[in-house]
Amino acid sequence: MRIAYLVSHPIQYQVPLLRRISQERDIDLTVLYGSDFSVRGYADKGFGVEVKWDVPLLEGYKHEFLPALRDNATQSVTSPISRGLLERLRGTDGKPAYDLLWVHGYSTVNSMQGMLTAKSLGIPVLLRAESWLRDRSRSSAKLLAKQIFFAGLERLVDGVLCIGTLNREYWTNYFGDRVPLFSMPYAVDNDYFQKKSAEAAAGRAALMAELGLDGGLEAGRKVILFASKLQYRKHCDHLLEAYKRLVAEAGDGPVPYLLIVGDGEARTELEVAAQGLEGVKFCGFRNQTELPGFFELASVFVLPSRHEPWGLIVNEVMNAGRAVIVTDDVGCAPDLITNGVEGFVYPVGDVDALTKSLRQVVGVPGLAEKMGAAALVRISGWGFEQDVAGLRAAVAELTKGIAG
Numbered sequence: 468m469r470i471a472y473l474v475s476h477p478i479q480y481q482v483p484l485l486r487r488i489s490q491e492r493d494i495d496l497t498v499l500y501g502s503d504f505s506v507r508g509y510a511d512k513g514f515g516v517e518v519k520w521d522v523p524l525l526e527g528y529k530h531e532f533l534p535a536l537r538d539n540a541t542q543s544v545t546s547p548i549s550r551g552l553l554e555r556l557r558g559t560d561g562k563p564a565y566d567l568l569w570v571h572g573y574s575t576v577n578s579m580q581g582m583l584t585a586k587s588l589g590i591p592v593l594l595r596a597e598s599w600l601r602d603r604s605r606s607s608a609k610l611l612a613k614q615i616f617f618a619g620l621e622r623l624v625d626g627v628l629c630i631g632t633l634n635r636e637y638w639t640n641y642f643g644d645r646v647p648l649f650s651m652p653y654a655v656d657n658d659y660f661q662k663k664s665a666e667a668a669a670g671r672a673a674l675m676a677e678l679g680l681d682g683g684l685e686a687g688r689k690v691i692l693f694a695s696k697l698q699y700r701k702h703c704d705h706l707l708e709a710y711k712r713l714v715a716e717a718g719d720g721p722v723p724y725l726l727i728v729g730d731g732e733a734r735t736e737l738e739v740a741a742q743g744l745e746g747v748k749f750c751g752f753r754n755q756t757e758l759p760g761f762f763e764l765a766s767v768f769v770l771p772s773r774h775e776p777w778g779l780i781v782n783e784v785m786n787a788g789r790a791v792i793v794t795d796d797v798g799c800a801p802d803l804i805t806n807g808v809e810g811f812v813y814p815v816g817d818v819d820a821l822t823k824s825l826r827q828v829v830g831v832p833g834l835a836e837k838m839g840a841a842a843l844v845r846i847s848g849w850g851f852e853q854d855v856a857g858l859r860a861a862v863a864e865l866t867k868g869i870a871g
Contacts, residue, residue, distance in 0.1 A: 468493065468494055468495065468566045468567065468862050468866060469495045469497075469564070469565045469566045469567075470494060470495065470496050470497070470565060470566065470567050470568075470569055470862065471497050471498075471499055471555075471556065471564070471565040471567070471568050471569065472485070472496060472497070472498045472499065472568075472569045472570075472571070473499045473501075473552075473568060473569070473570045473571065473577070473578065473581040474498065474499070474500060474501070474570075474571040474572075475500070475501045475502060475542045475547060475571070475572070475575065475577065476500055476501065476502045476503065476504055476505045476506075476542060476547070477500060477503070477505050477506055477524040477525060477530075478505065479505070479520045479522055479524065479755055480655060480779050481571075482522075482523070482524050482525075482527075482528075483655070483656035483659065483851070484654070484656075484851055484854055485498055485527075485528045485530075486526070486527035486528050487656075487851045487854070487855065488528075488854075488855060488858065489527060489528040489529065491855065491859075494858075494859075494862070495529075496528060496529060497529045497530065497531065497565070498528060498529065498530040498531070499530075499531055499533055499549075499552075499555065499581075500530060500531065500532045500533065501532075501533055501535070501538070501547035501548070501549045501577050502532070502535065502538045502540070502542075502546075502547040503532050504538070504540035504541070505520065505524065506524050506525065507519075507540075520754065520755055521754040521755055521756050522754075522755045522756060531555075533549035533550070533551055533552065533555065534549060534550050534551050535547055535548070535549060535550070536548045536549065536550045542575075543575070544574060544575050544576060545575075545576055547577060548576050548577055548580075549577055549580075552580055552581055552584045553584050553587075553588075556568065556581075556584055556585060556588055556590060557588055563588050563589065563590050565590060566590070566591075566862075566866050567590065567591050567592075567593055567862060567865060567866055568581060568582070568585040568590050568591070568592050568593070569592075569593045569594075569595065569628075569858075570582055570592060570593070570594050570595070571595055571596070572595075572596045573594060573596055573620060573624075574596075579623075582594075582620075582623040582624070583623065586622075586623055591625040591626070591865040591866060592623055592624050592625050592626075593624075593625065593626045593627070593628060593861055593862075593865060594624045594626070594627050594628070595627070595628040595630065595651065596634075597630060597634065597653070597776040597777055597798070598634065598637045598638075598776065599633040599634055599636070599637045599776055599798055600633070600636055600637050600640055601633070601774070601796060601798075614641075617641040617642070620641075621641075621642055621645060621646060624642075624646055625646070625647075625865050626646065626647045626648070626649060626861050626864065626865050627642070627646055627647070627648050627649070628649055628650075628651035628857060628858070628861060629648050629649065629650055629651065630651065630652060630653035630777060631652060631653055631777065631798060631799060631801070631802045632801040632802050633776075633798050633801060634653075634776075634798070635648060635650075647861075647864060647865075649857050649858075649860050649861040649864070650853070650857045651853075651854050651857035651858055651861070652802070652849050652850070652853050652854060652857070653777045653779065653782075653799070654782060654849055654850045654851055654853065654854055655779055655782045655783050655786070655850075656850075656851065657782075657786050657846060657847060657849075657850040657851070658850075660759060660762075660782075660783050660786035660787065661786045661787070661843075663756075663759035664759045664762050664763050664786060664787035664788070666759070667759045667760040667762070667763035668763055670760055671760070671763060671764065674760045674761075674764060675764070678726065678748050678750065679748065680724060680748075680764075687721045688721045688722065688723055688724055688746075689721075689723040689724070689766040689767070689828075689829040689835065690723065690724045690726060690764050690765045690766050690767075691706075691710065691723050691724065691725045691726070691765070691766065691767055691769060691825065691829065692726050692728065692761055692762070692764070692765035692767070692768045692769070692784075692789075693706055693725070693726070693727050693728065693729070693768075693769055693770070693771075694726075694728035694729060694753070694758060694761060694768070694780055694784075695728075695729050695770060695772070695780055696729055696730070696731045697727075697729050697730055697731030697732065697733045697734045697737065698731050698732055698733060699732065699733050700772060700773045700774055700775075701731075701733075701770075701771070701772045701773075701775075702771040702772060702773060702794075702815075702816070703727060703733065703737055703771065704733065704736070704737060704740065705771045705816065705818050705821060706725070706769050706771050706821065707725070707737060707740055707741060707747070708818050709818050709821040709822040709825055710723075710725045710744070710746075710747070710825075711744065712818075712822045713822065713825060713826065713829070714744065714746070716826075722746050723746065723766070723825075723829050724746045724747075724748060725744075725746055725747045725748070726748050726750055726761060726764070726765070727747065727748065727749050727750060728750045728751075728752075728753050728758070728761055729750075729751075729752060729753075730751055730752040734749070737749070758783065759787065762783065762784050762786075762787035762789060763787060765784070765787070765789050766789070766790070766828070766829060766835045767789065767790040767791070767792060767810070767825070767828045767829065767835055767838075768780075768781070768784040768789055768790070768791045768792070769791075769792045769793070769821070769825070770791070770792075770793045770794070770797055771792075771793075771794055771815075771821060772793075772794060772796060772797055772815075773794065773796050773815050773816070774796060775793075775794075775796060775797040775798060776798045777797075777798040777799050778793065778797045778798060778799050779799075781793060781797065781799050781803060781804075782799070782803070782846060782849070784842075785803065785809065785842040785843060785845065785846035786843065786846055787839075787843075788839040788840060788842060788843040789835075789839045789842060790809065790810045790828050790834075790835045790838035790839050790842060791803075791804060791809060791810035791838075791842060792810050792811045792812075792813070792821065792824045792825065792828065793810070793811075793812055793813075794812070794813060794814065794815035794816075795812050795813065795814055795815055796815035797812075800812045802849065803842075803845060803846065803849065804842075804845075805845075808838065808841050808845075809838055809841045809842040809845050810824075810828070810838050810842065811824035811827070811828070
């Protein structure tokens, strides 16, 4: 089956999956990119720094960069905008060049023109997006406009790939049973992160020395890890407040370290708030290949975000066999974390609940290790093999009658 995948730019989380799909002998996948800005390097507004990923983004799968009408090196509703989609999907002989178009997202000019073009050529459209119902507050007028929009979108979509429980609820709410839904879990390259986290043990001493943790871990100090963009909605401030409470409770006992990996708009305020806390280490932006070293150091990972549609960093950390604590506003929670098993899920904004969860994980002997082992088991069943199976089910259903 000839599948075209339309997406804005090479995305570091997606590329390993595209390589895996391309290994299937009976799937001919071509990725159509609107821009190459993530390959060239760009200013990431969330991190607040120039980003150039240190993992290969274009190897192991077929891809093309569409000619640009507009490309300002960002991803937005109106950027990138490509030209030539009709010619590309129609093919040189006037017949459809592909049996199916898979589109990532629906709220951009590029994705909409891709779906409209495919429908005009009789090519089935498969949609995947991160959306969920726990959205930001909207006025009645905006909600009505959204209902009208989805009534039109329904006519363009032949099937939806659901990334998880909350995403499935979203599509069921808008499409009911009128559009078939298929499970395609939001996953990372489990084998890669498990391997890299194991290998990171060899560099533990060097990383500890770099961060000024020499001797601290041997003295019984645990490590709490935050690794994400330092945006206000990520609420690292809530984690810092909970940490302060742990320090106050510790007295003369060992105090955990708090490693804050990332950069962004809230960093200066967080650094001011952390003054006087010797256990807090701001580590700055770290690239993909550096993260497993931090996972290996951690006792527990915390993502205290508000409005986090998924949180793939949680998948990555669980592959290192680490306990995780997230808010109930982190989209992966229903699928990856049973409260009290792989970690804890607490109400977003509830610093008391976060403090209690941290107190248990770092204070109860053996609990972090037990939760980490459970996390590794849980995430091992949520990976690329399940993704390929879900894609195959969707392709088989939407391309019935197409000769192989």
